[in-house]
Amino acid sequence: MSDYAIHQKSLLEASKDLASQAVTSVELTKKCLNEIERRNHELGAMLWVDSELALNQALASDQRRSRGQTLGPLDGIPIALKDMILCQGLPCTAASKILEGYRPPYEATVVTKLKAHGAVLIGKTNQDEFAMGSSTETSAFKKCRNPYDLSRTPGGSSGGSAVAVSASMCLASLGTDTGGSIRQPASYCGLVGVKPSYGRVSRFGTIAFASSLDQVGPFAKNVKDAALVLSAIAGHDQNDATSANTQVPDYLKSLNSDVRGKRIGIPKEYFSLGLNDEVRNLVIGAVDFLSQQGARILEIELPHTKYAVATYYIIATAEASSNLCRYDGIRFGPRRSDGHDLVSLYEHTRGELFGTEVKRRIMLGTYVLSAGYYDAYYLRAQKVRRLFAEDFAKAFDQVDVILSPTAPTTAFVLGEKLDDPLAMYLNDVYTISANLAGICGISIPVGKDSLGLPVGLQLMAKAFDEQMLFDVASAVEESHVK
Amino acid sequence: MAFGKADLINVARLARLSLAEEEMDRLIEDLDRIVGFVTQLSEVDVTGVEPMSYAQKQALSFREDRVFESLGRECVSSSLGFEDGLVRVPKIVD
Numbered sequence: 001m002s003d004y005a006i007h008q009k010s011l012l013e014a015s016k017d018l019a020s021q022a023v024t025s026v027e028l029t030k031k032c033l034n035e036i037e038r039r040n041h042e043l044g045a046m047l048w049v050d051s052e053l054a055l056n057q058a059l060a061s062d063q064r065r066s067r068g069q070t071l072g073p074l075d076g077i078p079i080a081l082k083d084m085i086l087c088q089g090l091p092c093t094a095a096s097k098i099l100e101g102y103r104p105p106y107e108a109t110v111v112t113k114l115k116a117h118g119a120v121l122i123g124k125t126n127q128d129e130f131a132m133g134s135s136t137e138t139s140a141f142k143k144c145r146n147p148y149d150l151s152r153t154p155g156g157s158s159g160g161s162a163v164a165v166s167a168s169m170c171l172a173s174l175g176t177d178t179g180g181s182i183r184q185p186a187s188y189c190g191l192v193g194v195k196p197s198y199g200r201v202s203r204f205g206t207i208a209f210a211s212s213l214d215q216v217g218p219f220a221k222n223v224k225d226a227a228l229v230l231s232a233i234a235g236h237d238q239n240d241a242t243s244a245n246t247q248v249p250d251y252l253k254s255l256n257s258d259v260r261g262k263r264i265g266i267p268k269e270y271f272s273l274g275l276n277d278e279v280r281n282l283v284i285g286a287v288d289f290l291s292q293q294g295a296r297i298l299e300i301e302l303p304h305t306k307y308a309v310a311t312y313y314i315i316a317t318a319e320a321s322s323n324l325c326r327y328d329g330i331r332f333g334p335r336r337s338d339g340h341d342l343v344s345l346y347e348h349t350r351g352e353l354f355g356t357e358v359k360r361r362i363m364l365g366t367y368v369l370s371a372g373y374y375d376a377y378y379l380r381a382q383k384v385r386r387l388f389a390e391d392f393a394k395a396f397d398q399v400d401v402i403l404s405p406t407a408p409t410t411a412f413v414l415g416e417k418l419d420d421p422l423a424m425y426l427n428d429v430y431t432i433s434a435n436l437a438g439i440c441g442i443s444i445p446v447g448k449d450s451l452g453l454p455v456g457l458q459l460m461a462k463a464f465d466e467q468m469l470f471d472v473a474s475a476v477e478e479s480h481v482k
Numbered sequence: 483m484a485f486g487k488a489d490l491i492n493v494a495r496l497a498r499l500s501l502a503e504e505e506m507d508r509l510i511e512d513l514d515r516i517v518g519f520v521t522q523l524s525e526v527d528v529t530g531v532e533p534m535s536y537a538q539k540q541a542l543s544f545r546e547d548r549v550f551e552s553l554g555r556e557c558v559s560s561s562l563g564f565e566d567g568l569v570r571v572p573k574i575v576d
């Protein structure tokens with residue numbers, strides 16, 4: 001089956017091919033491994049791959065199928081995992097030198113769930129170190145490139161997960177999204193990416209960056225594939241006290257792209273200065289289409305939007321400075337010491353093995369939590385965060401879904417913002433608010449700019465209303481595909 | 483200047499980060515700009531607003547209070563290993 005056209009296949013199409021025995025899971029997995037072999041040296045999407053481990057899972061899937069014991073549509077499908085997600089048998093480093101060589105003794109709940117659905121876990125993807133970045137350039141191990149233009153970033157922090165799907169190294173992947181780290185790379189790589197509501201997906205076994213913001217979610221080639229993967233990984237987990245005990249719908253089965261009567265909010269603050277004209281035009285084109293299909297378009301206000309980036313960078317770095325305390329050279333990974341004492345072992349290990357952006361954020365987070373600054377920065381940011389949540393609550397009294405661009409521009413050139421952390425942070429202006437408010441968001445492709453770079457459209461819905469995202473997204477997708 | 487060298491040295495000590503001399507100037511410059519940027523929150527009126535630390539309205543869910551099998555020694559991957567059921571760490575006091 002060496003001629004299997006994996007580049008043209010969605011996850012569900014491959015699943016149908018498995019069911020009809022047009023292809024086996026071993027063949028599909030080999031196809032993905034071949035793509036990794038062929039292109040990973042230039043794309044840098046995958047960090048850790050164990051072909052034997054993947055092929056054994058694929059073989060087990062084929063054997064289940066031959067016995068008539070298949071586990072559903074994900075059985076035998078190759079899926080990649082961001083390197084924040086613990087999976088037994090594979091290293092887990094968060095793309096950091098401080099975890100180099102670490103092999104976890106247990107696995108994330110999302111991995112257990114994917115295995116229970118029969119998925120083939122093909123490897124770990126490249127990312128910004130500890131998910132801190134918007135371009136995957138802070139990875140300690142590899143440069144990651146956008147498949148649409150190798151001189152450009154795939155976005156980040158889950159850039160490798162986006163590139164792996166885009167380049168057919170897998171049929172779906174998981175990322176994490178703390179301020180846009182799934183939606184922005186999905187936008188830059190022409191994919192669907194979902195940031196589920198806070199509490200929708202268990203974070204047990206996922207490396208923590210900012211615990212009140214982090215969520216795990218899928219990347220896929222289309223809305224249906226993303227809906228299928230989210231249904232598989234979502235749900236309550238007794239090992240994660242923040243996971244919600246709320247029923248998970250079968251998003252795919254319930255999918256309904258009829259937008260007649262749906263109220264779609266356009267936040268005027270998201271269409272102001274700094275938004276690229278081509279991005280704006282493509283997004284407005286989708287709005288016009290939804291209007292023609294019978295949706296009601298309403299202008300709304302999210303008045304605190306201009307404070308999103310500042311609020312986020314106080315809260316996220318404060319939480320990160322606390323979460324990253326555990327990397328001390330004792331519990332995990334390598335250590336560095338000048339031989340003096342325990343404190344110098346901590347300081348040298350952390351100082352030498354964390355990268356620049358991680359150190360910058362630990363420093364900022366420590367500063368805003370430190371005596372004399374806590375009230376002025378951290379406490380104030382928590383209060384402004386409530387104002388964000390209230391803005392969204394008011395908006396969702398008027399509308400069912402909020403529509404905006406995912407990012408102000410298309411993929412930027414590698415290195416362009418690396419030396420300017422503030423410029424990099426401002427790139428997340430449209431995605432951050434969903435994390436602060438705990439609501440769900442999705443990015444879907446709506447076309448390409450004049451350079452051929454993908455443009456993403458973001459939809460946000462109230463907490464635990466992912467079905468609304470998938471429904472409206474599938475309507476937008478139909479317009480675009482046609 | 484919102485963030486100077488004294489701040490850097492103090493914060494690096496609190497965060498247990500050794501910094502090379504050559505990275506200090508750059509960090510001071512970056513953090514000074516970032517701290518200056520986040521200071522814009524001082525213009526927001528937060529009178530009477532309760533801080534929000536957590537984005538879910540539902541209470542946290544607790545698991546059943548019973549003894550169950552958990553990870554043992556293998557949960558720590560200390561490269562120095564184990565001795566008498568304890569994790570070995572580098573020598574702390576002479």
